[in-house]
Amino acid sequence: MKRTGPIVRENAKTVHEPERLDLVVRGGRVVTPEGVLDLEIGIVRGKIVRLAPSVTDATDLELEAEGRYVFPGILDAHVHFNEPGRADWEGIATGSAALAAGGGTMFFDMPLNSEPPVLDAAGLREKRALAEEKACTDFALWGGLTPGNLDKLAGLRDAGAIGLKAFMCNSGIASFPNVDAKTLREGMKRAAKLNLPVAVHAEDEAMAAALTEKIKAAGRTDARAWLDSRPVAVELEAIRTALEIAGETQCALHIVHVSSPEGIALITEARLQRVDVTAETCPHYLLLNDKDVERLGPLAKCAPPLRDEKRRKALWAELRAGHIQTVGSDHSPARPEMKDSANLFAVWGGIGGVQHGFELLLSECEKTADQDLPIFAAVLARNVARRFQIDDRKGQIGLGRDADFSLLDYGKARTIKQEDLWTRHRISAYVGEKSRVRVTHTYVRGTPIYADGRFTNLPQKGQFLAPHRPRC
Ligand SMILES: [Zn+2]
Structure with missing residues (x-):
């Protein structure tokens, strides 16, 4: 041709x-x-x-x-553009430009790592005004669910939050504390009444903290030490807890950045039990593996960490089987000096992949485009729009x-x-x-x-x- x-x-x-x-x-x-x-x-x-x-x-x-x-405009439901407050890490103008250069037409900004984080209606309105000025793509905004803002959730809903985000482990940002199971249960109960989906970062805090302490005490700080501090079991424990609470509270649950096929299997099983849950994974779990953490060091540090090659391949199989509902970038950049240390525990975690992550996934489909591109049209656009109730306007190349x-x-x-x-x-x-x-x-x-x-x-x-x- x-x-x-x-x-x-x-x-x-x-x-x-x-x-x-x-x-x-x-x-x-x-x-x-x-x-x-x-x-x-x-x-x-x-x-x-x-x-x-x-x-x-x-x-x-x-x-x-x-x-x-x-290809339908990609809806990236998981970015950290860090503005206001930490625009020197990224910012809305450059973040949305990078997204658009990779085929994205809309982002959902996470409530952290902006400062202040989006924990109430005023915080959401402040970020909205900034993004209306600076974004070159359309956007939605997440609100936070933390131990201190349970009474602000209705305000966030009324201000137009796309959903609520909670951390089940330390977020790395002091102004955004994580929830324990009790707070998560109460938050999800309220979110269900407000018809707000709740997204969770699913890693078990107690397990991760104990393992990290043990590994640091042994003097280990390299890439393998980081990987060993957050094994798949840490993710699975938190996913089980979140699924149980979603079942109890009837809250719509979205588990972000699932890194392992075992995690997807738990979610698939819960969906069969009619728990209202969806799974997101990220391009990096489909494109990179643990060896890349050893090769690239801080650039490939993220949580949950990258997994072994067998799991990476298994995640592709889960994607093709329709068991992963959405793929988001989890673009989480930082200033270069925050990525500059051989001690993997000391550097900022997060992969900045908003521009090339999706493109590299589509690149994998060169030989299988007619079978695989429709799957990506679902997980990068249609399913995101449906899950977050913007499918009257977004998510498909369709009339109207x-x-x-x-x-x-x-x-x-x-x-x-x-x-x-x-x-x-x-x-x-x-x-x-x-x-x-x-x-x-x-x-x-x-x-x-x-x-x-x-x-x-x-x-x-x-x-x-x-x-x-x-x-x-
Ligand atoms: Zn994130």
Whole structure:
């Protein structure tokens, strides 16, 4: 197939048309969770109004996507852009730009590591105002669930929080304390009444603390020591506790960054028992393993930690089996000096992968695109929108929905370089990795924000989305 760059053609305007389209995307292979379809897309005022093998309406612009996949805008439900308060770690402008360069059209920012963290309605409104000013993609905001803010949850709901996030182990941020089982139970009871999903970082604090103390006492601080301090059992213990409480309280539970196939198995079993639970994993658990922690050191430190190769492969099998509902980046960057020590316990944990993590997953699908891309359209977009009740507007290339999409070009392998990064700090565990796919364009509500490696200067500001949940 001849590969030509997408061409935007401006047609002569005709004055007699009752309704013209603003844009038609032609010649692309549209990825839906049901399959890859040869469809053209007609867009008016940021919404998809035509979806057909051939769109014949008059249009102002055409985007030629021949030879490319049109992929639904990625909804990254798990980022830490750290603003306000720690914008020197990332910030909303650079974080959302990096997301868009990787095909993302919306992020859900976590309530930490901004300062103050989002623990009440005022905190949420402050972050919302900043993001409305600085984000180039649409966004939603998580509120926090901590021992001190149980009476603020209704306020967070009313201010439009997409859900609540709790830590079952130390978060590393003093202003965001973790919950014990009792507080989590009380919080989830209240969240259920408020129709707010609760996301948990599932690692058992007591087990992790005891193991860490033992390993540090033995004088071990290297990569293997870090991995040994948080074995799969630490994750499984917390997942069991969270599932039990979700069953009791009937609260919608979302377990973020599940790192092990054993964790997914527990969640799958609970879903069969009709517990309202979904599982998220992250690109790094599917792309990297424990050997990469030894190779990359601090750049590959995250919690839960990366697992062995056998588990990494098993996680792909769980994904393809439909047992993992969403994939989020857990983009958690820091200043470079916070990543600069041979002592893995001393450096900041978190993988900054918002730009290339998803792309590298899609790169893995080069030979199996027609089978695998629909799975990714589900876990990166549709399922996220459904779980968090924004599927009236987001999550699919479908009639009446926002025209959020990217164009994917499979071609020659290229090596990811430091200068490709749009994040504030040009550090990433993925520099040096080979990608066989390139995101050439990203459109948010029908407007191109990223095209051919550059950001357009079209006026585009991110919109805040709140769930369309019924009020209780
Ligand atoms: Zn996180």
